[in-house]
Amino acid sequence: xxxLPILPFALCNRAMLRAAAALxxxxxxxxxxxxxxxxLWHVRDSCCTRHTEWQSEKExxxxxxxxxxxxxHLHQHARENLPKTRSxxxxxxxxxxxxxxxxxxxxxxxxxxVSNLLPGTRLALQPxxxxxxxxxxxxxxxxxxxxxxxxxxxxxxxxxAQRRQHLFSSFAFYQPQVKPVTLSTHPSAELTIxxxxxxxxxxxxxxxxxxxxxxxxxxxxxxxxEALAQYFSEDRNITGQIVRIGLRKAKxxxxxxxxxxxxxxxxxxxxxxxxxxxxAIPDNARGFLVARLNxxxxxxxxxxxxxxxxTPSGAAADFTCASLTLPSSTxxxxxxxxFFLSLLALPxxxxxxxxxxxxxxxxxxxxxHLLRWIFLTAKFALILPxxxxxxxxxxxxxxxIDPVTSQYIQIVTGFCTSLFALRWMLRDQRQRCPVCLGKLxxxxxxxxxxxxxxGWNGTELICIGGHGxxxxxxIQTSWFSTQRWLYLDPSWDVLFxxxxxxxxx
Amino acid sequence: MAGEPKLSHTAxxxxxxxxxxxxxxxxxxxxxxxxxxxxxPAMRRLERDDLIHGHxxxxxxxxxxxxxxxxxxxxxxxxxxxxxxxxxxYPLLAKLIPSEAGEPxx
Numbered sequence: 001x002x003x004l005p006i007l008p009f010a011l012c013n014r015a016m017l018r019a020a021a022a023l024x025x026x027x028x029x030x031x032x033x034x035x036x037x038x039x040l041w042h043v044r045d046s047c048c049t050r051h052t053e054w055q056s057e058k059e060x061x062x063x064x065x066x067x068x069x070x071x072x073h074l075h076q077h078a079r080e081n082l083p084k085t086r087s088x089x090x091x092x093x094x095x096x097x098x099x100x101x102x103x104x105x106x107x108x109x110x111x112x113x114v115s116n117l118l119p120g121t122r123l124a125l126q127p128x129x130x131x132x133x134x135x136x137x138x139x140x141x142x143x144x145x146x147x148x149x150x151x152x153x154x155x156x157x158x159x160x161a162q163r164r165q166h167l168f169s170s171f172a173f174y175q176p177q178v179k180p181v182t183l184s185t186h187p188s189a190e191l192t193i194x195x196x197x198x199x200x201x202x203x204x205x206x207x208x209x210x211x212x213x214x215x216x217x218x219x220x221x222x223x224x225x226e227a228l229a230q231y232f233s234e235d236r237n238i239t240g241q242i243v244r245i246g247l248r249k250a251k252x253x254x255x256x257x258x259x260x261x262x263x264x265x266x267x268x269x270x271x272x273x274x275x276x277x278x279x280a281i282p283d284n285a286r287g288f289l290v291a292r293l294n295x296x297x298x299x300x301x302x303x304x305x306x307x308x309x310x311t312p313s314g315a316a317a318d319f320t321c322a323s324l325t326l327p328s329s330t331x332x333x334x335x336x337x338x339f340f341l342s343l344l345a346l347p348x349x350x351x352x353x354x355x356x357x358x359x360x361x362x363x364x365x366x367x368x369h370l371l372r373w374i375f376l377t378a379k380f381a382l383i384l385p386x387x388x389x390x391x392x393x394x395x396x397x398x399x400x401i402d403p404v405t406s407q408y409i410q411i412v413t414g415f416c417t418s419l420f421a422l423r424w425m426l427r428d429q430r431q432r433c434p435v436c437l438g439k440l441x442x443x444x445x446x447x448x449x450x451x452x453x454x455g456w457n458g459t460e461l462i463c464i465g466g467h468g469x470x471x472x473x474x475i476q477t478s479w480f481s482t483q484r485w486l487y488l489d490p491s492w493d494v495l496f497x498x499x500x501x502x503x504x505x
Numbered sequence: 506m507a508g509e510p511k512l513s514h515t516a517x518x519x520x521x522x523x524x525x526x527x528x529x530x531x532x533x534x535x536x537x538x539x540x541x542x543x544x545x546p547a548m549r550r551l552e553r554d555d556l557i558h559g560h561x562x563x564x565x566x567x568x569x570x571x572x573x574x575x576x577x578x579x580x581x582x583x584x585x586x587x588x589x590x591x592x593x594x595y596p597l598l599a600k601l602i603p604s605e606a607g608e609p610x611x
Contacts, residue, residue: 036545038573039531045572046531063534066541073546077553 009057013040016064023071025078032074036067095439097375100428104382111389120396120406121389124331128324129262131205132292136324138264139289141317142306148264148402150176155283155312157197161276167307168291172200173278175287176265181221181231182244189231191223191268193245195287197278200270203292204263208254208272218242219280220272221250224258227268245271262324264288266402283312291321331395334407335388338414342422345415350423355470355483357434375437376429383421391417431470433463434485440470449474456480466492515539517591519547520580521602523557524588528577536602548578556584 017040021033043063047056115121130136141151157173174196182188194200201208201222208222221243228234238252250271261267265288273280281287304322311317346352354376357369395410431440440461447457458474472483512520522536534544551557557578567574580588592598 035530035576038575039529039541041573042529042531042575063531063541066543066545069542070545070549073549077549 009060010044013044013060013064016061017067020064020067020071023068023075025074028074032071036070040064095441097432097437100439101375101378101382104379104386108382108385108389111386111393114393115389118393118396118399120399120401121392123262124392124396124403124406129206130324132295133324135293135295136204137291137293137321138324139291139319139321142320148404150265150286150288152287152289153283153312154278154281154285154287157287157289158277158283159310159312160289161197165294167294169294170199170203170292171197172203172290173197173281173287174200174263174265174270174290175281175285176267179246181269183232183235183238183241186232186235191227191231192266193221194265194267194270195278195281195285196270196272197276198272198274199276200272200290203290206256208256219245219248219250219274220253221245221269222254222256222272223252223269224261224267225255226258228255231268262403263290266400331392331407331410332388334410335391335414338391338411339384339387339418342415342418345419346422346426349419350426351482352426353482354426355430355485357485369434371437372429372432372434375432376425379425379428383425387414387418387421430483431461433465433467435467435487436463436465438463438465446471447474511594512587512591514595515543516547516551517588517595517598518602519544520551520556520584520588520591521598521604523578524580524585525602525604528579529575551584552578554583555581556587557581 014037017033017036020036021029024032040060040063044056044060047059115125139152152173154173154175157171160168161171161173174194177193177195178190179193180188181191181193198220208220223238228238232238239255241252242249243252244250253272258267304320306318306320308316308318354372357372391410391414394413395406401409428439432438433440441464442462444460444462445458446460447455449457451457456471456473456477459472461470461472463469466488468485468487470483470485471480473480476482518537518539519533522533525536530541530545530548533539533548534541537544548557548559552559558581559576559578561576562574564574
């Protein structure tokens with residue numbers, strides 16, 4: 001007989017009992033542990049007198065493992081007898097209606113939070129940074145298919161600006177250019193600059209503190225905060241300094257945040273010419289023309305319209321005027337459009353009926369029926385903000401993407417996610433118990449497709465609360481076209497391990 | 506009696522063992538041959554259903570024998586009635602664990 005040191009085994013057995021005791025409810029733990037320790041002493045005493053060391057230690061260890069079963073039994077019993085005040089936490093099991101709604105609410109809150117964190121999305125959701133945006137419009141050639149391409153000649157702008165106008169109160173012009181900008185203390189950097197008439201920011205309603213003395217001498221440069229950080233090491237003393245732009249000199253007059261610019265073209269800076277006519281800009285230079293409508297003339301105009309106006313050659317030409325608050329281009333309008341499209345496409349991806357739920361005298365029906373619809377409506381209401389903010393987050397994730405591309409991204413993502421979410425919503429609704437709204441589980445294949453004429457074949461799902469069975473046909477027939485719910489009467493309750501899943505009715 | 510709970514064979518065996526004088530958990534294990542993971546949970550259920558009653562022996566007795574005190578179990582009145590009903594249901598119960606082994610200890 002080989003003798004083994006007892007102390008390590010004894011310590012190990014005690015540790016097992018202590019670990020098992022952690023499962024026992026606190027009120028019973030001390031007495032439970034005391035009883036098992038006492039029994040362990042007697043088991044060890046008994047085994048050591050009868051068996052070899054290894055054999056006895058094995059028996060003692062097997063005895064200690066039983067403590068876990070005993071502790072688990074007490075733990076389960078305590079859970080089943082939780083007071084009714086904790087019924088909310090019981091109804092919150094994974095797959096329950098409340099659990100699903102909480103998850104959707106969390107996703108909606110997360111999508112909203114992300115949209116507030118992303119600068120591009122935040123800008124898209126914000127109202128226009130310009131004064132009276134409904135009176136502002138961009139005039140372009142109707143032959144251009146891209147709004148980001150400049151189409152108006154500078155001499156066209158000058159002719160219109162000099163003529164007496166009835167429809168418009170003022171015009172401003174800007175021409176995007178890429179120019180090297182040199183500051184004495186920093187190396188030269190290539191910036192996208194809008195060479196503009198001096199009234200551009202006045203017309204838009206953005207206040208820029210222009211120095212009247214400097215204005216008469218040289219052009220004024222307004223730079224974005226982002227470009228300042230990227231190219232000039234966030235130099236806080238840049239305002240008032242003279243910079244060289246190509247061969248010309250300009251004075252930096254202001255630093256503004258880039259999101260305040262929502263007109264066509266991504267700009268790093270604006271070079272405001274000293275005069276309103278921007279005489280330094282060549283006649284044939286193409287740019288964008290921004291106009292402000294007379295307030296009285298706005299009422300009878302749509303958001304986008306065409307007009308005929310004289311050109312420098314004297315002939316008339318057609319031009320397109322697009323309001324800066326064009327409804328079709330707002331994120332909300334795009335989302336509603338894509339959501340409508342996905343609603344139209346939904347029947348092609350999944351069946352719309354929610355199944356047959358017959359009235360049953362064993363289970364309450366009327367209120368349960370109402371609750372099912374309330375649950376479906378709540379899911380729908382929570383899905384909408386997830387889709388809206390989610391599609392916006394994806395579309396405006398990269399702030400360097402131009403607004404038109406972002407709108408295309410929003411259309412694609414909005415449609416795809418809406419279609420997926422609506423499909424999920426219906427499929428989820430069909431796989432829920434009509435009594436407790438819990439997710440049905442344990443899918444089982446029933447029947448054989450080759451015997452479809454004699455009996456049904458498909459999938460059978462069960463409610464873990466024992467409320468019933470769902471029969472989903474594999475092949476739709478004239479006598480079994482949609483899924484059917486079969487209520488189980490109370491005599492089946494003893495078979496189910498989740499009796500606490502009380503009906504929601 | 507109509508109010509008596511119907512016991513499983515295992516529970517009836519344990520009840521019979523307690524009645525036969527095997528009055529603590531480990532001795533029930535030895536008498537019935539059931540493992541600890543079955544015996545102790547079953548005894549908790551029997552105690553919860555008022556079929557058996559557990560009590561700790563006096564500390565002085567344990568000290569005199571130089572061992573820790575034990576928790577002893579005995580049948581309640583309902584337990585005795587239930588055991589009688591179970592014997593009719595499981596006729597071999599009395600043969601598996603004869604009652605002559607001893608009387609329950611108070």
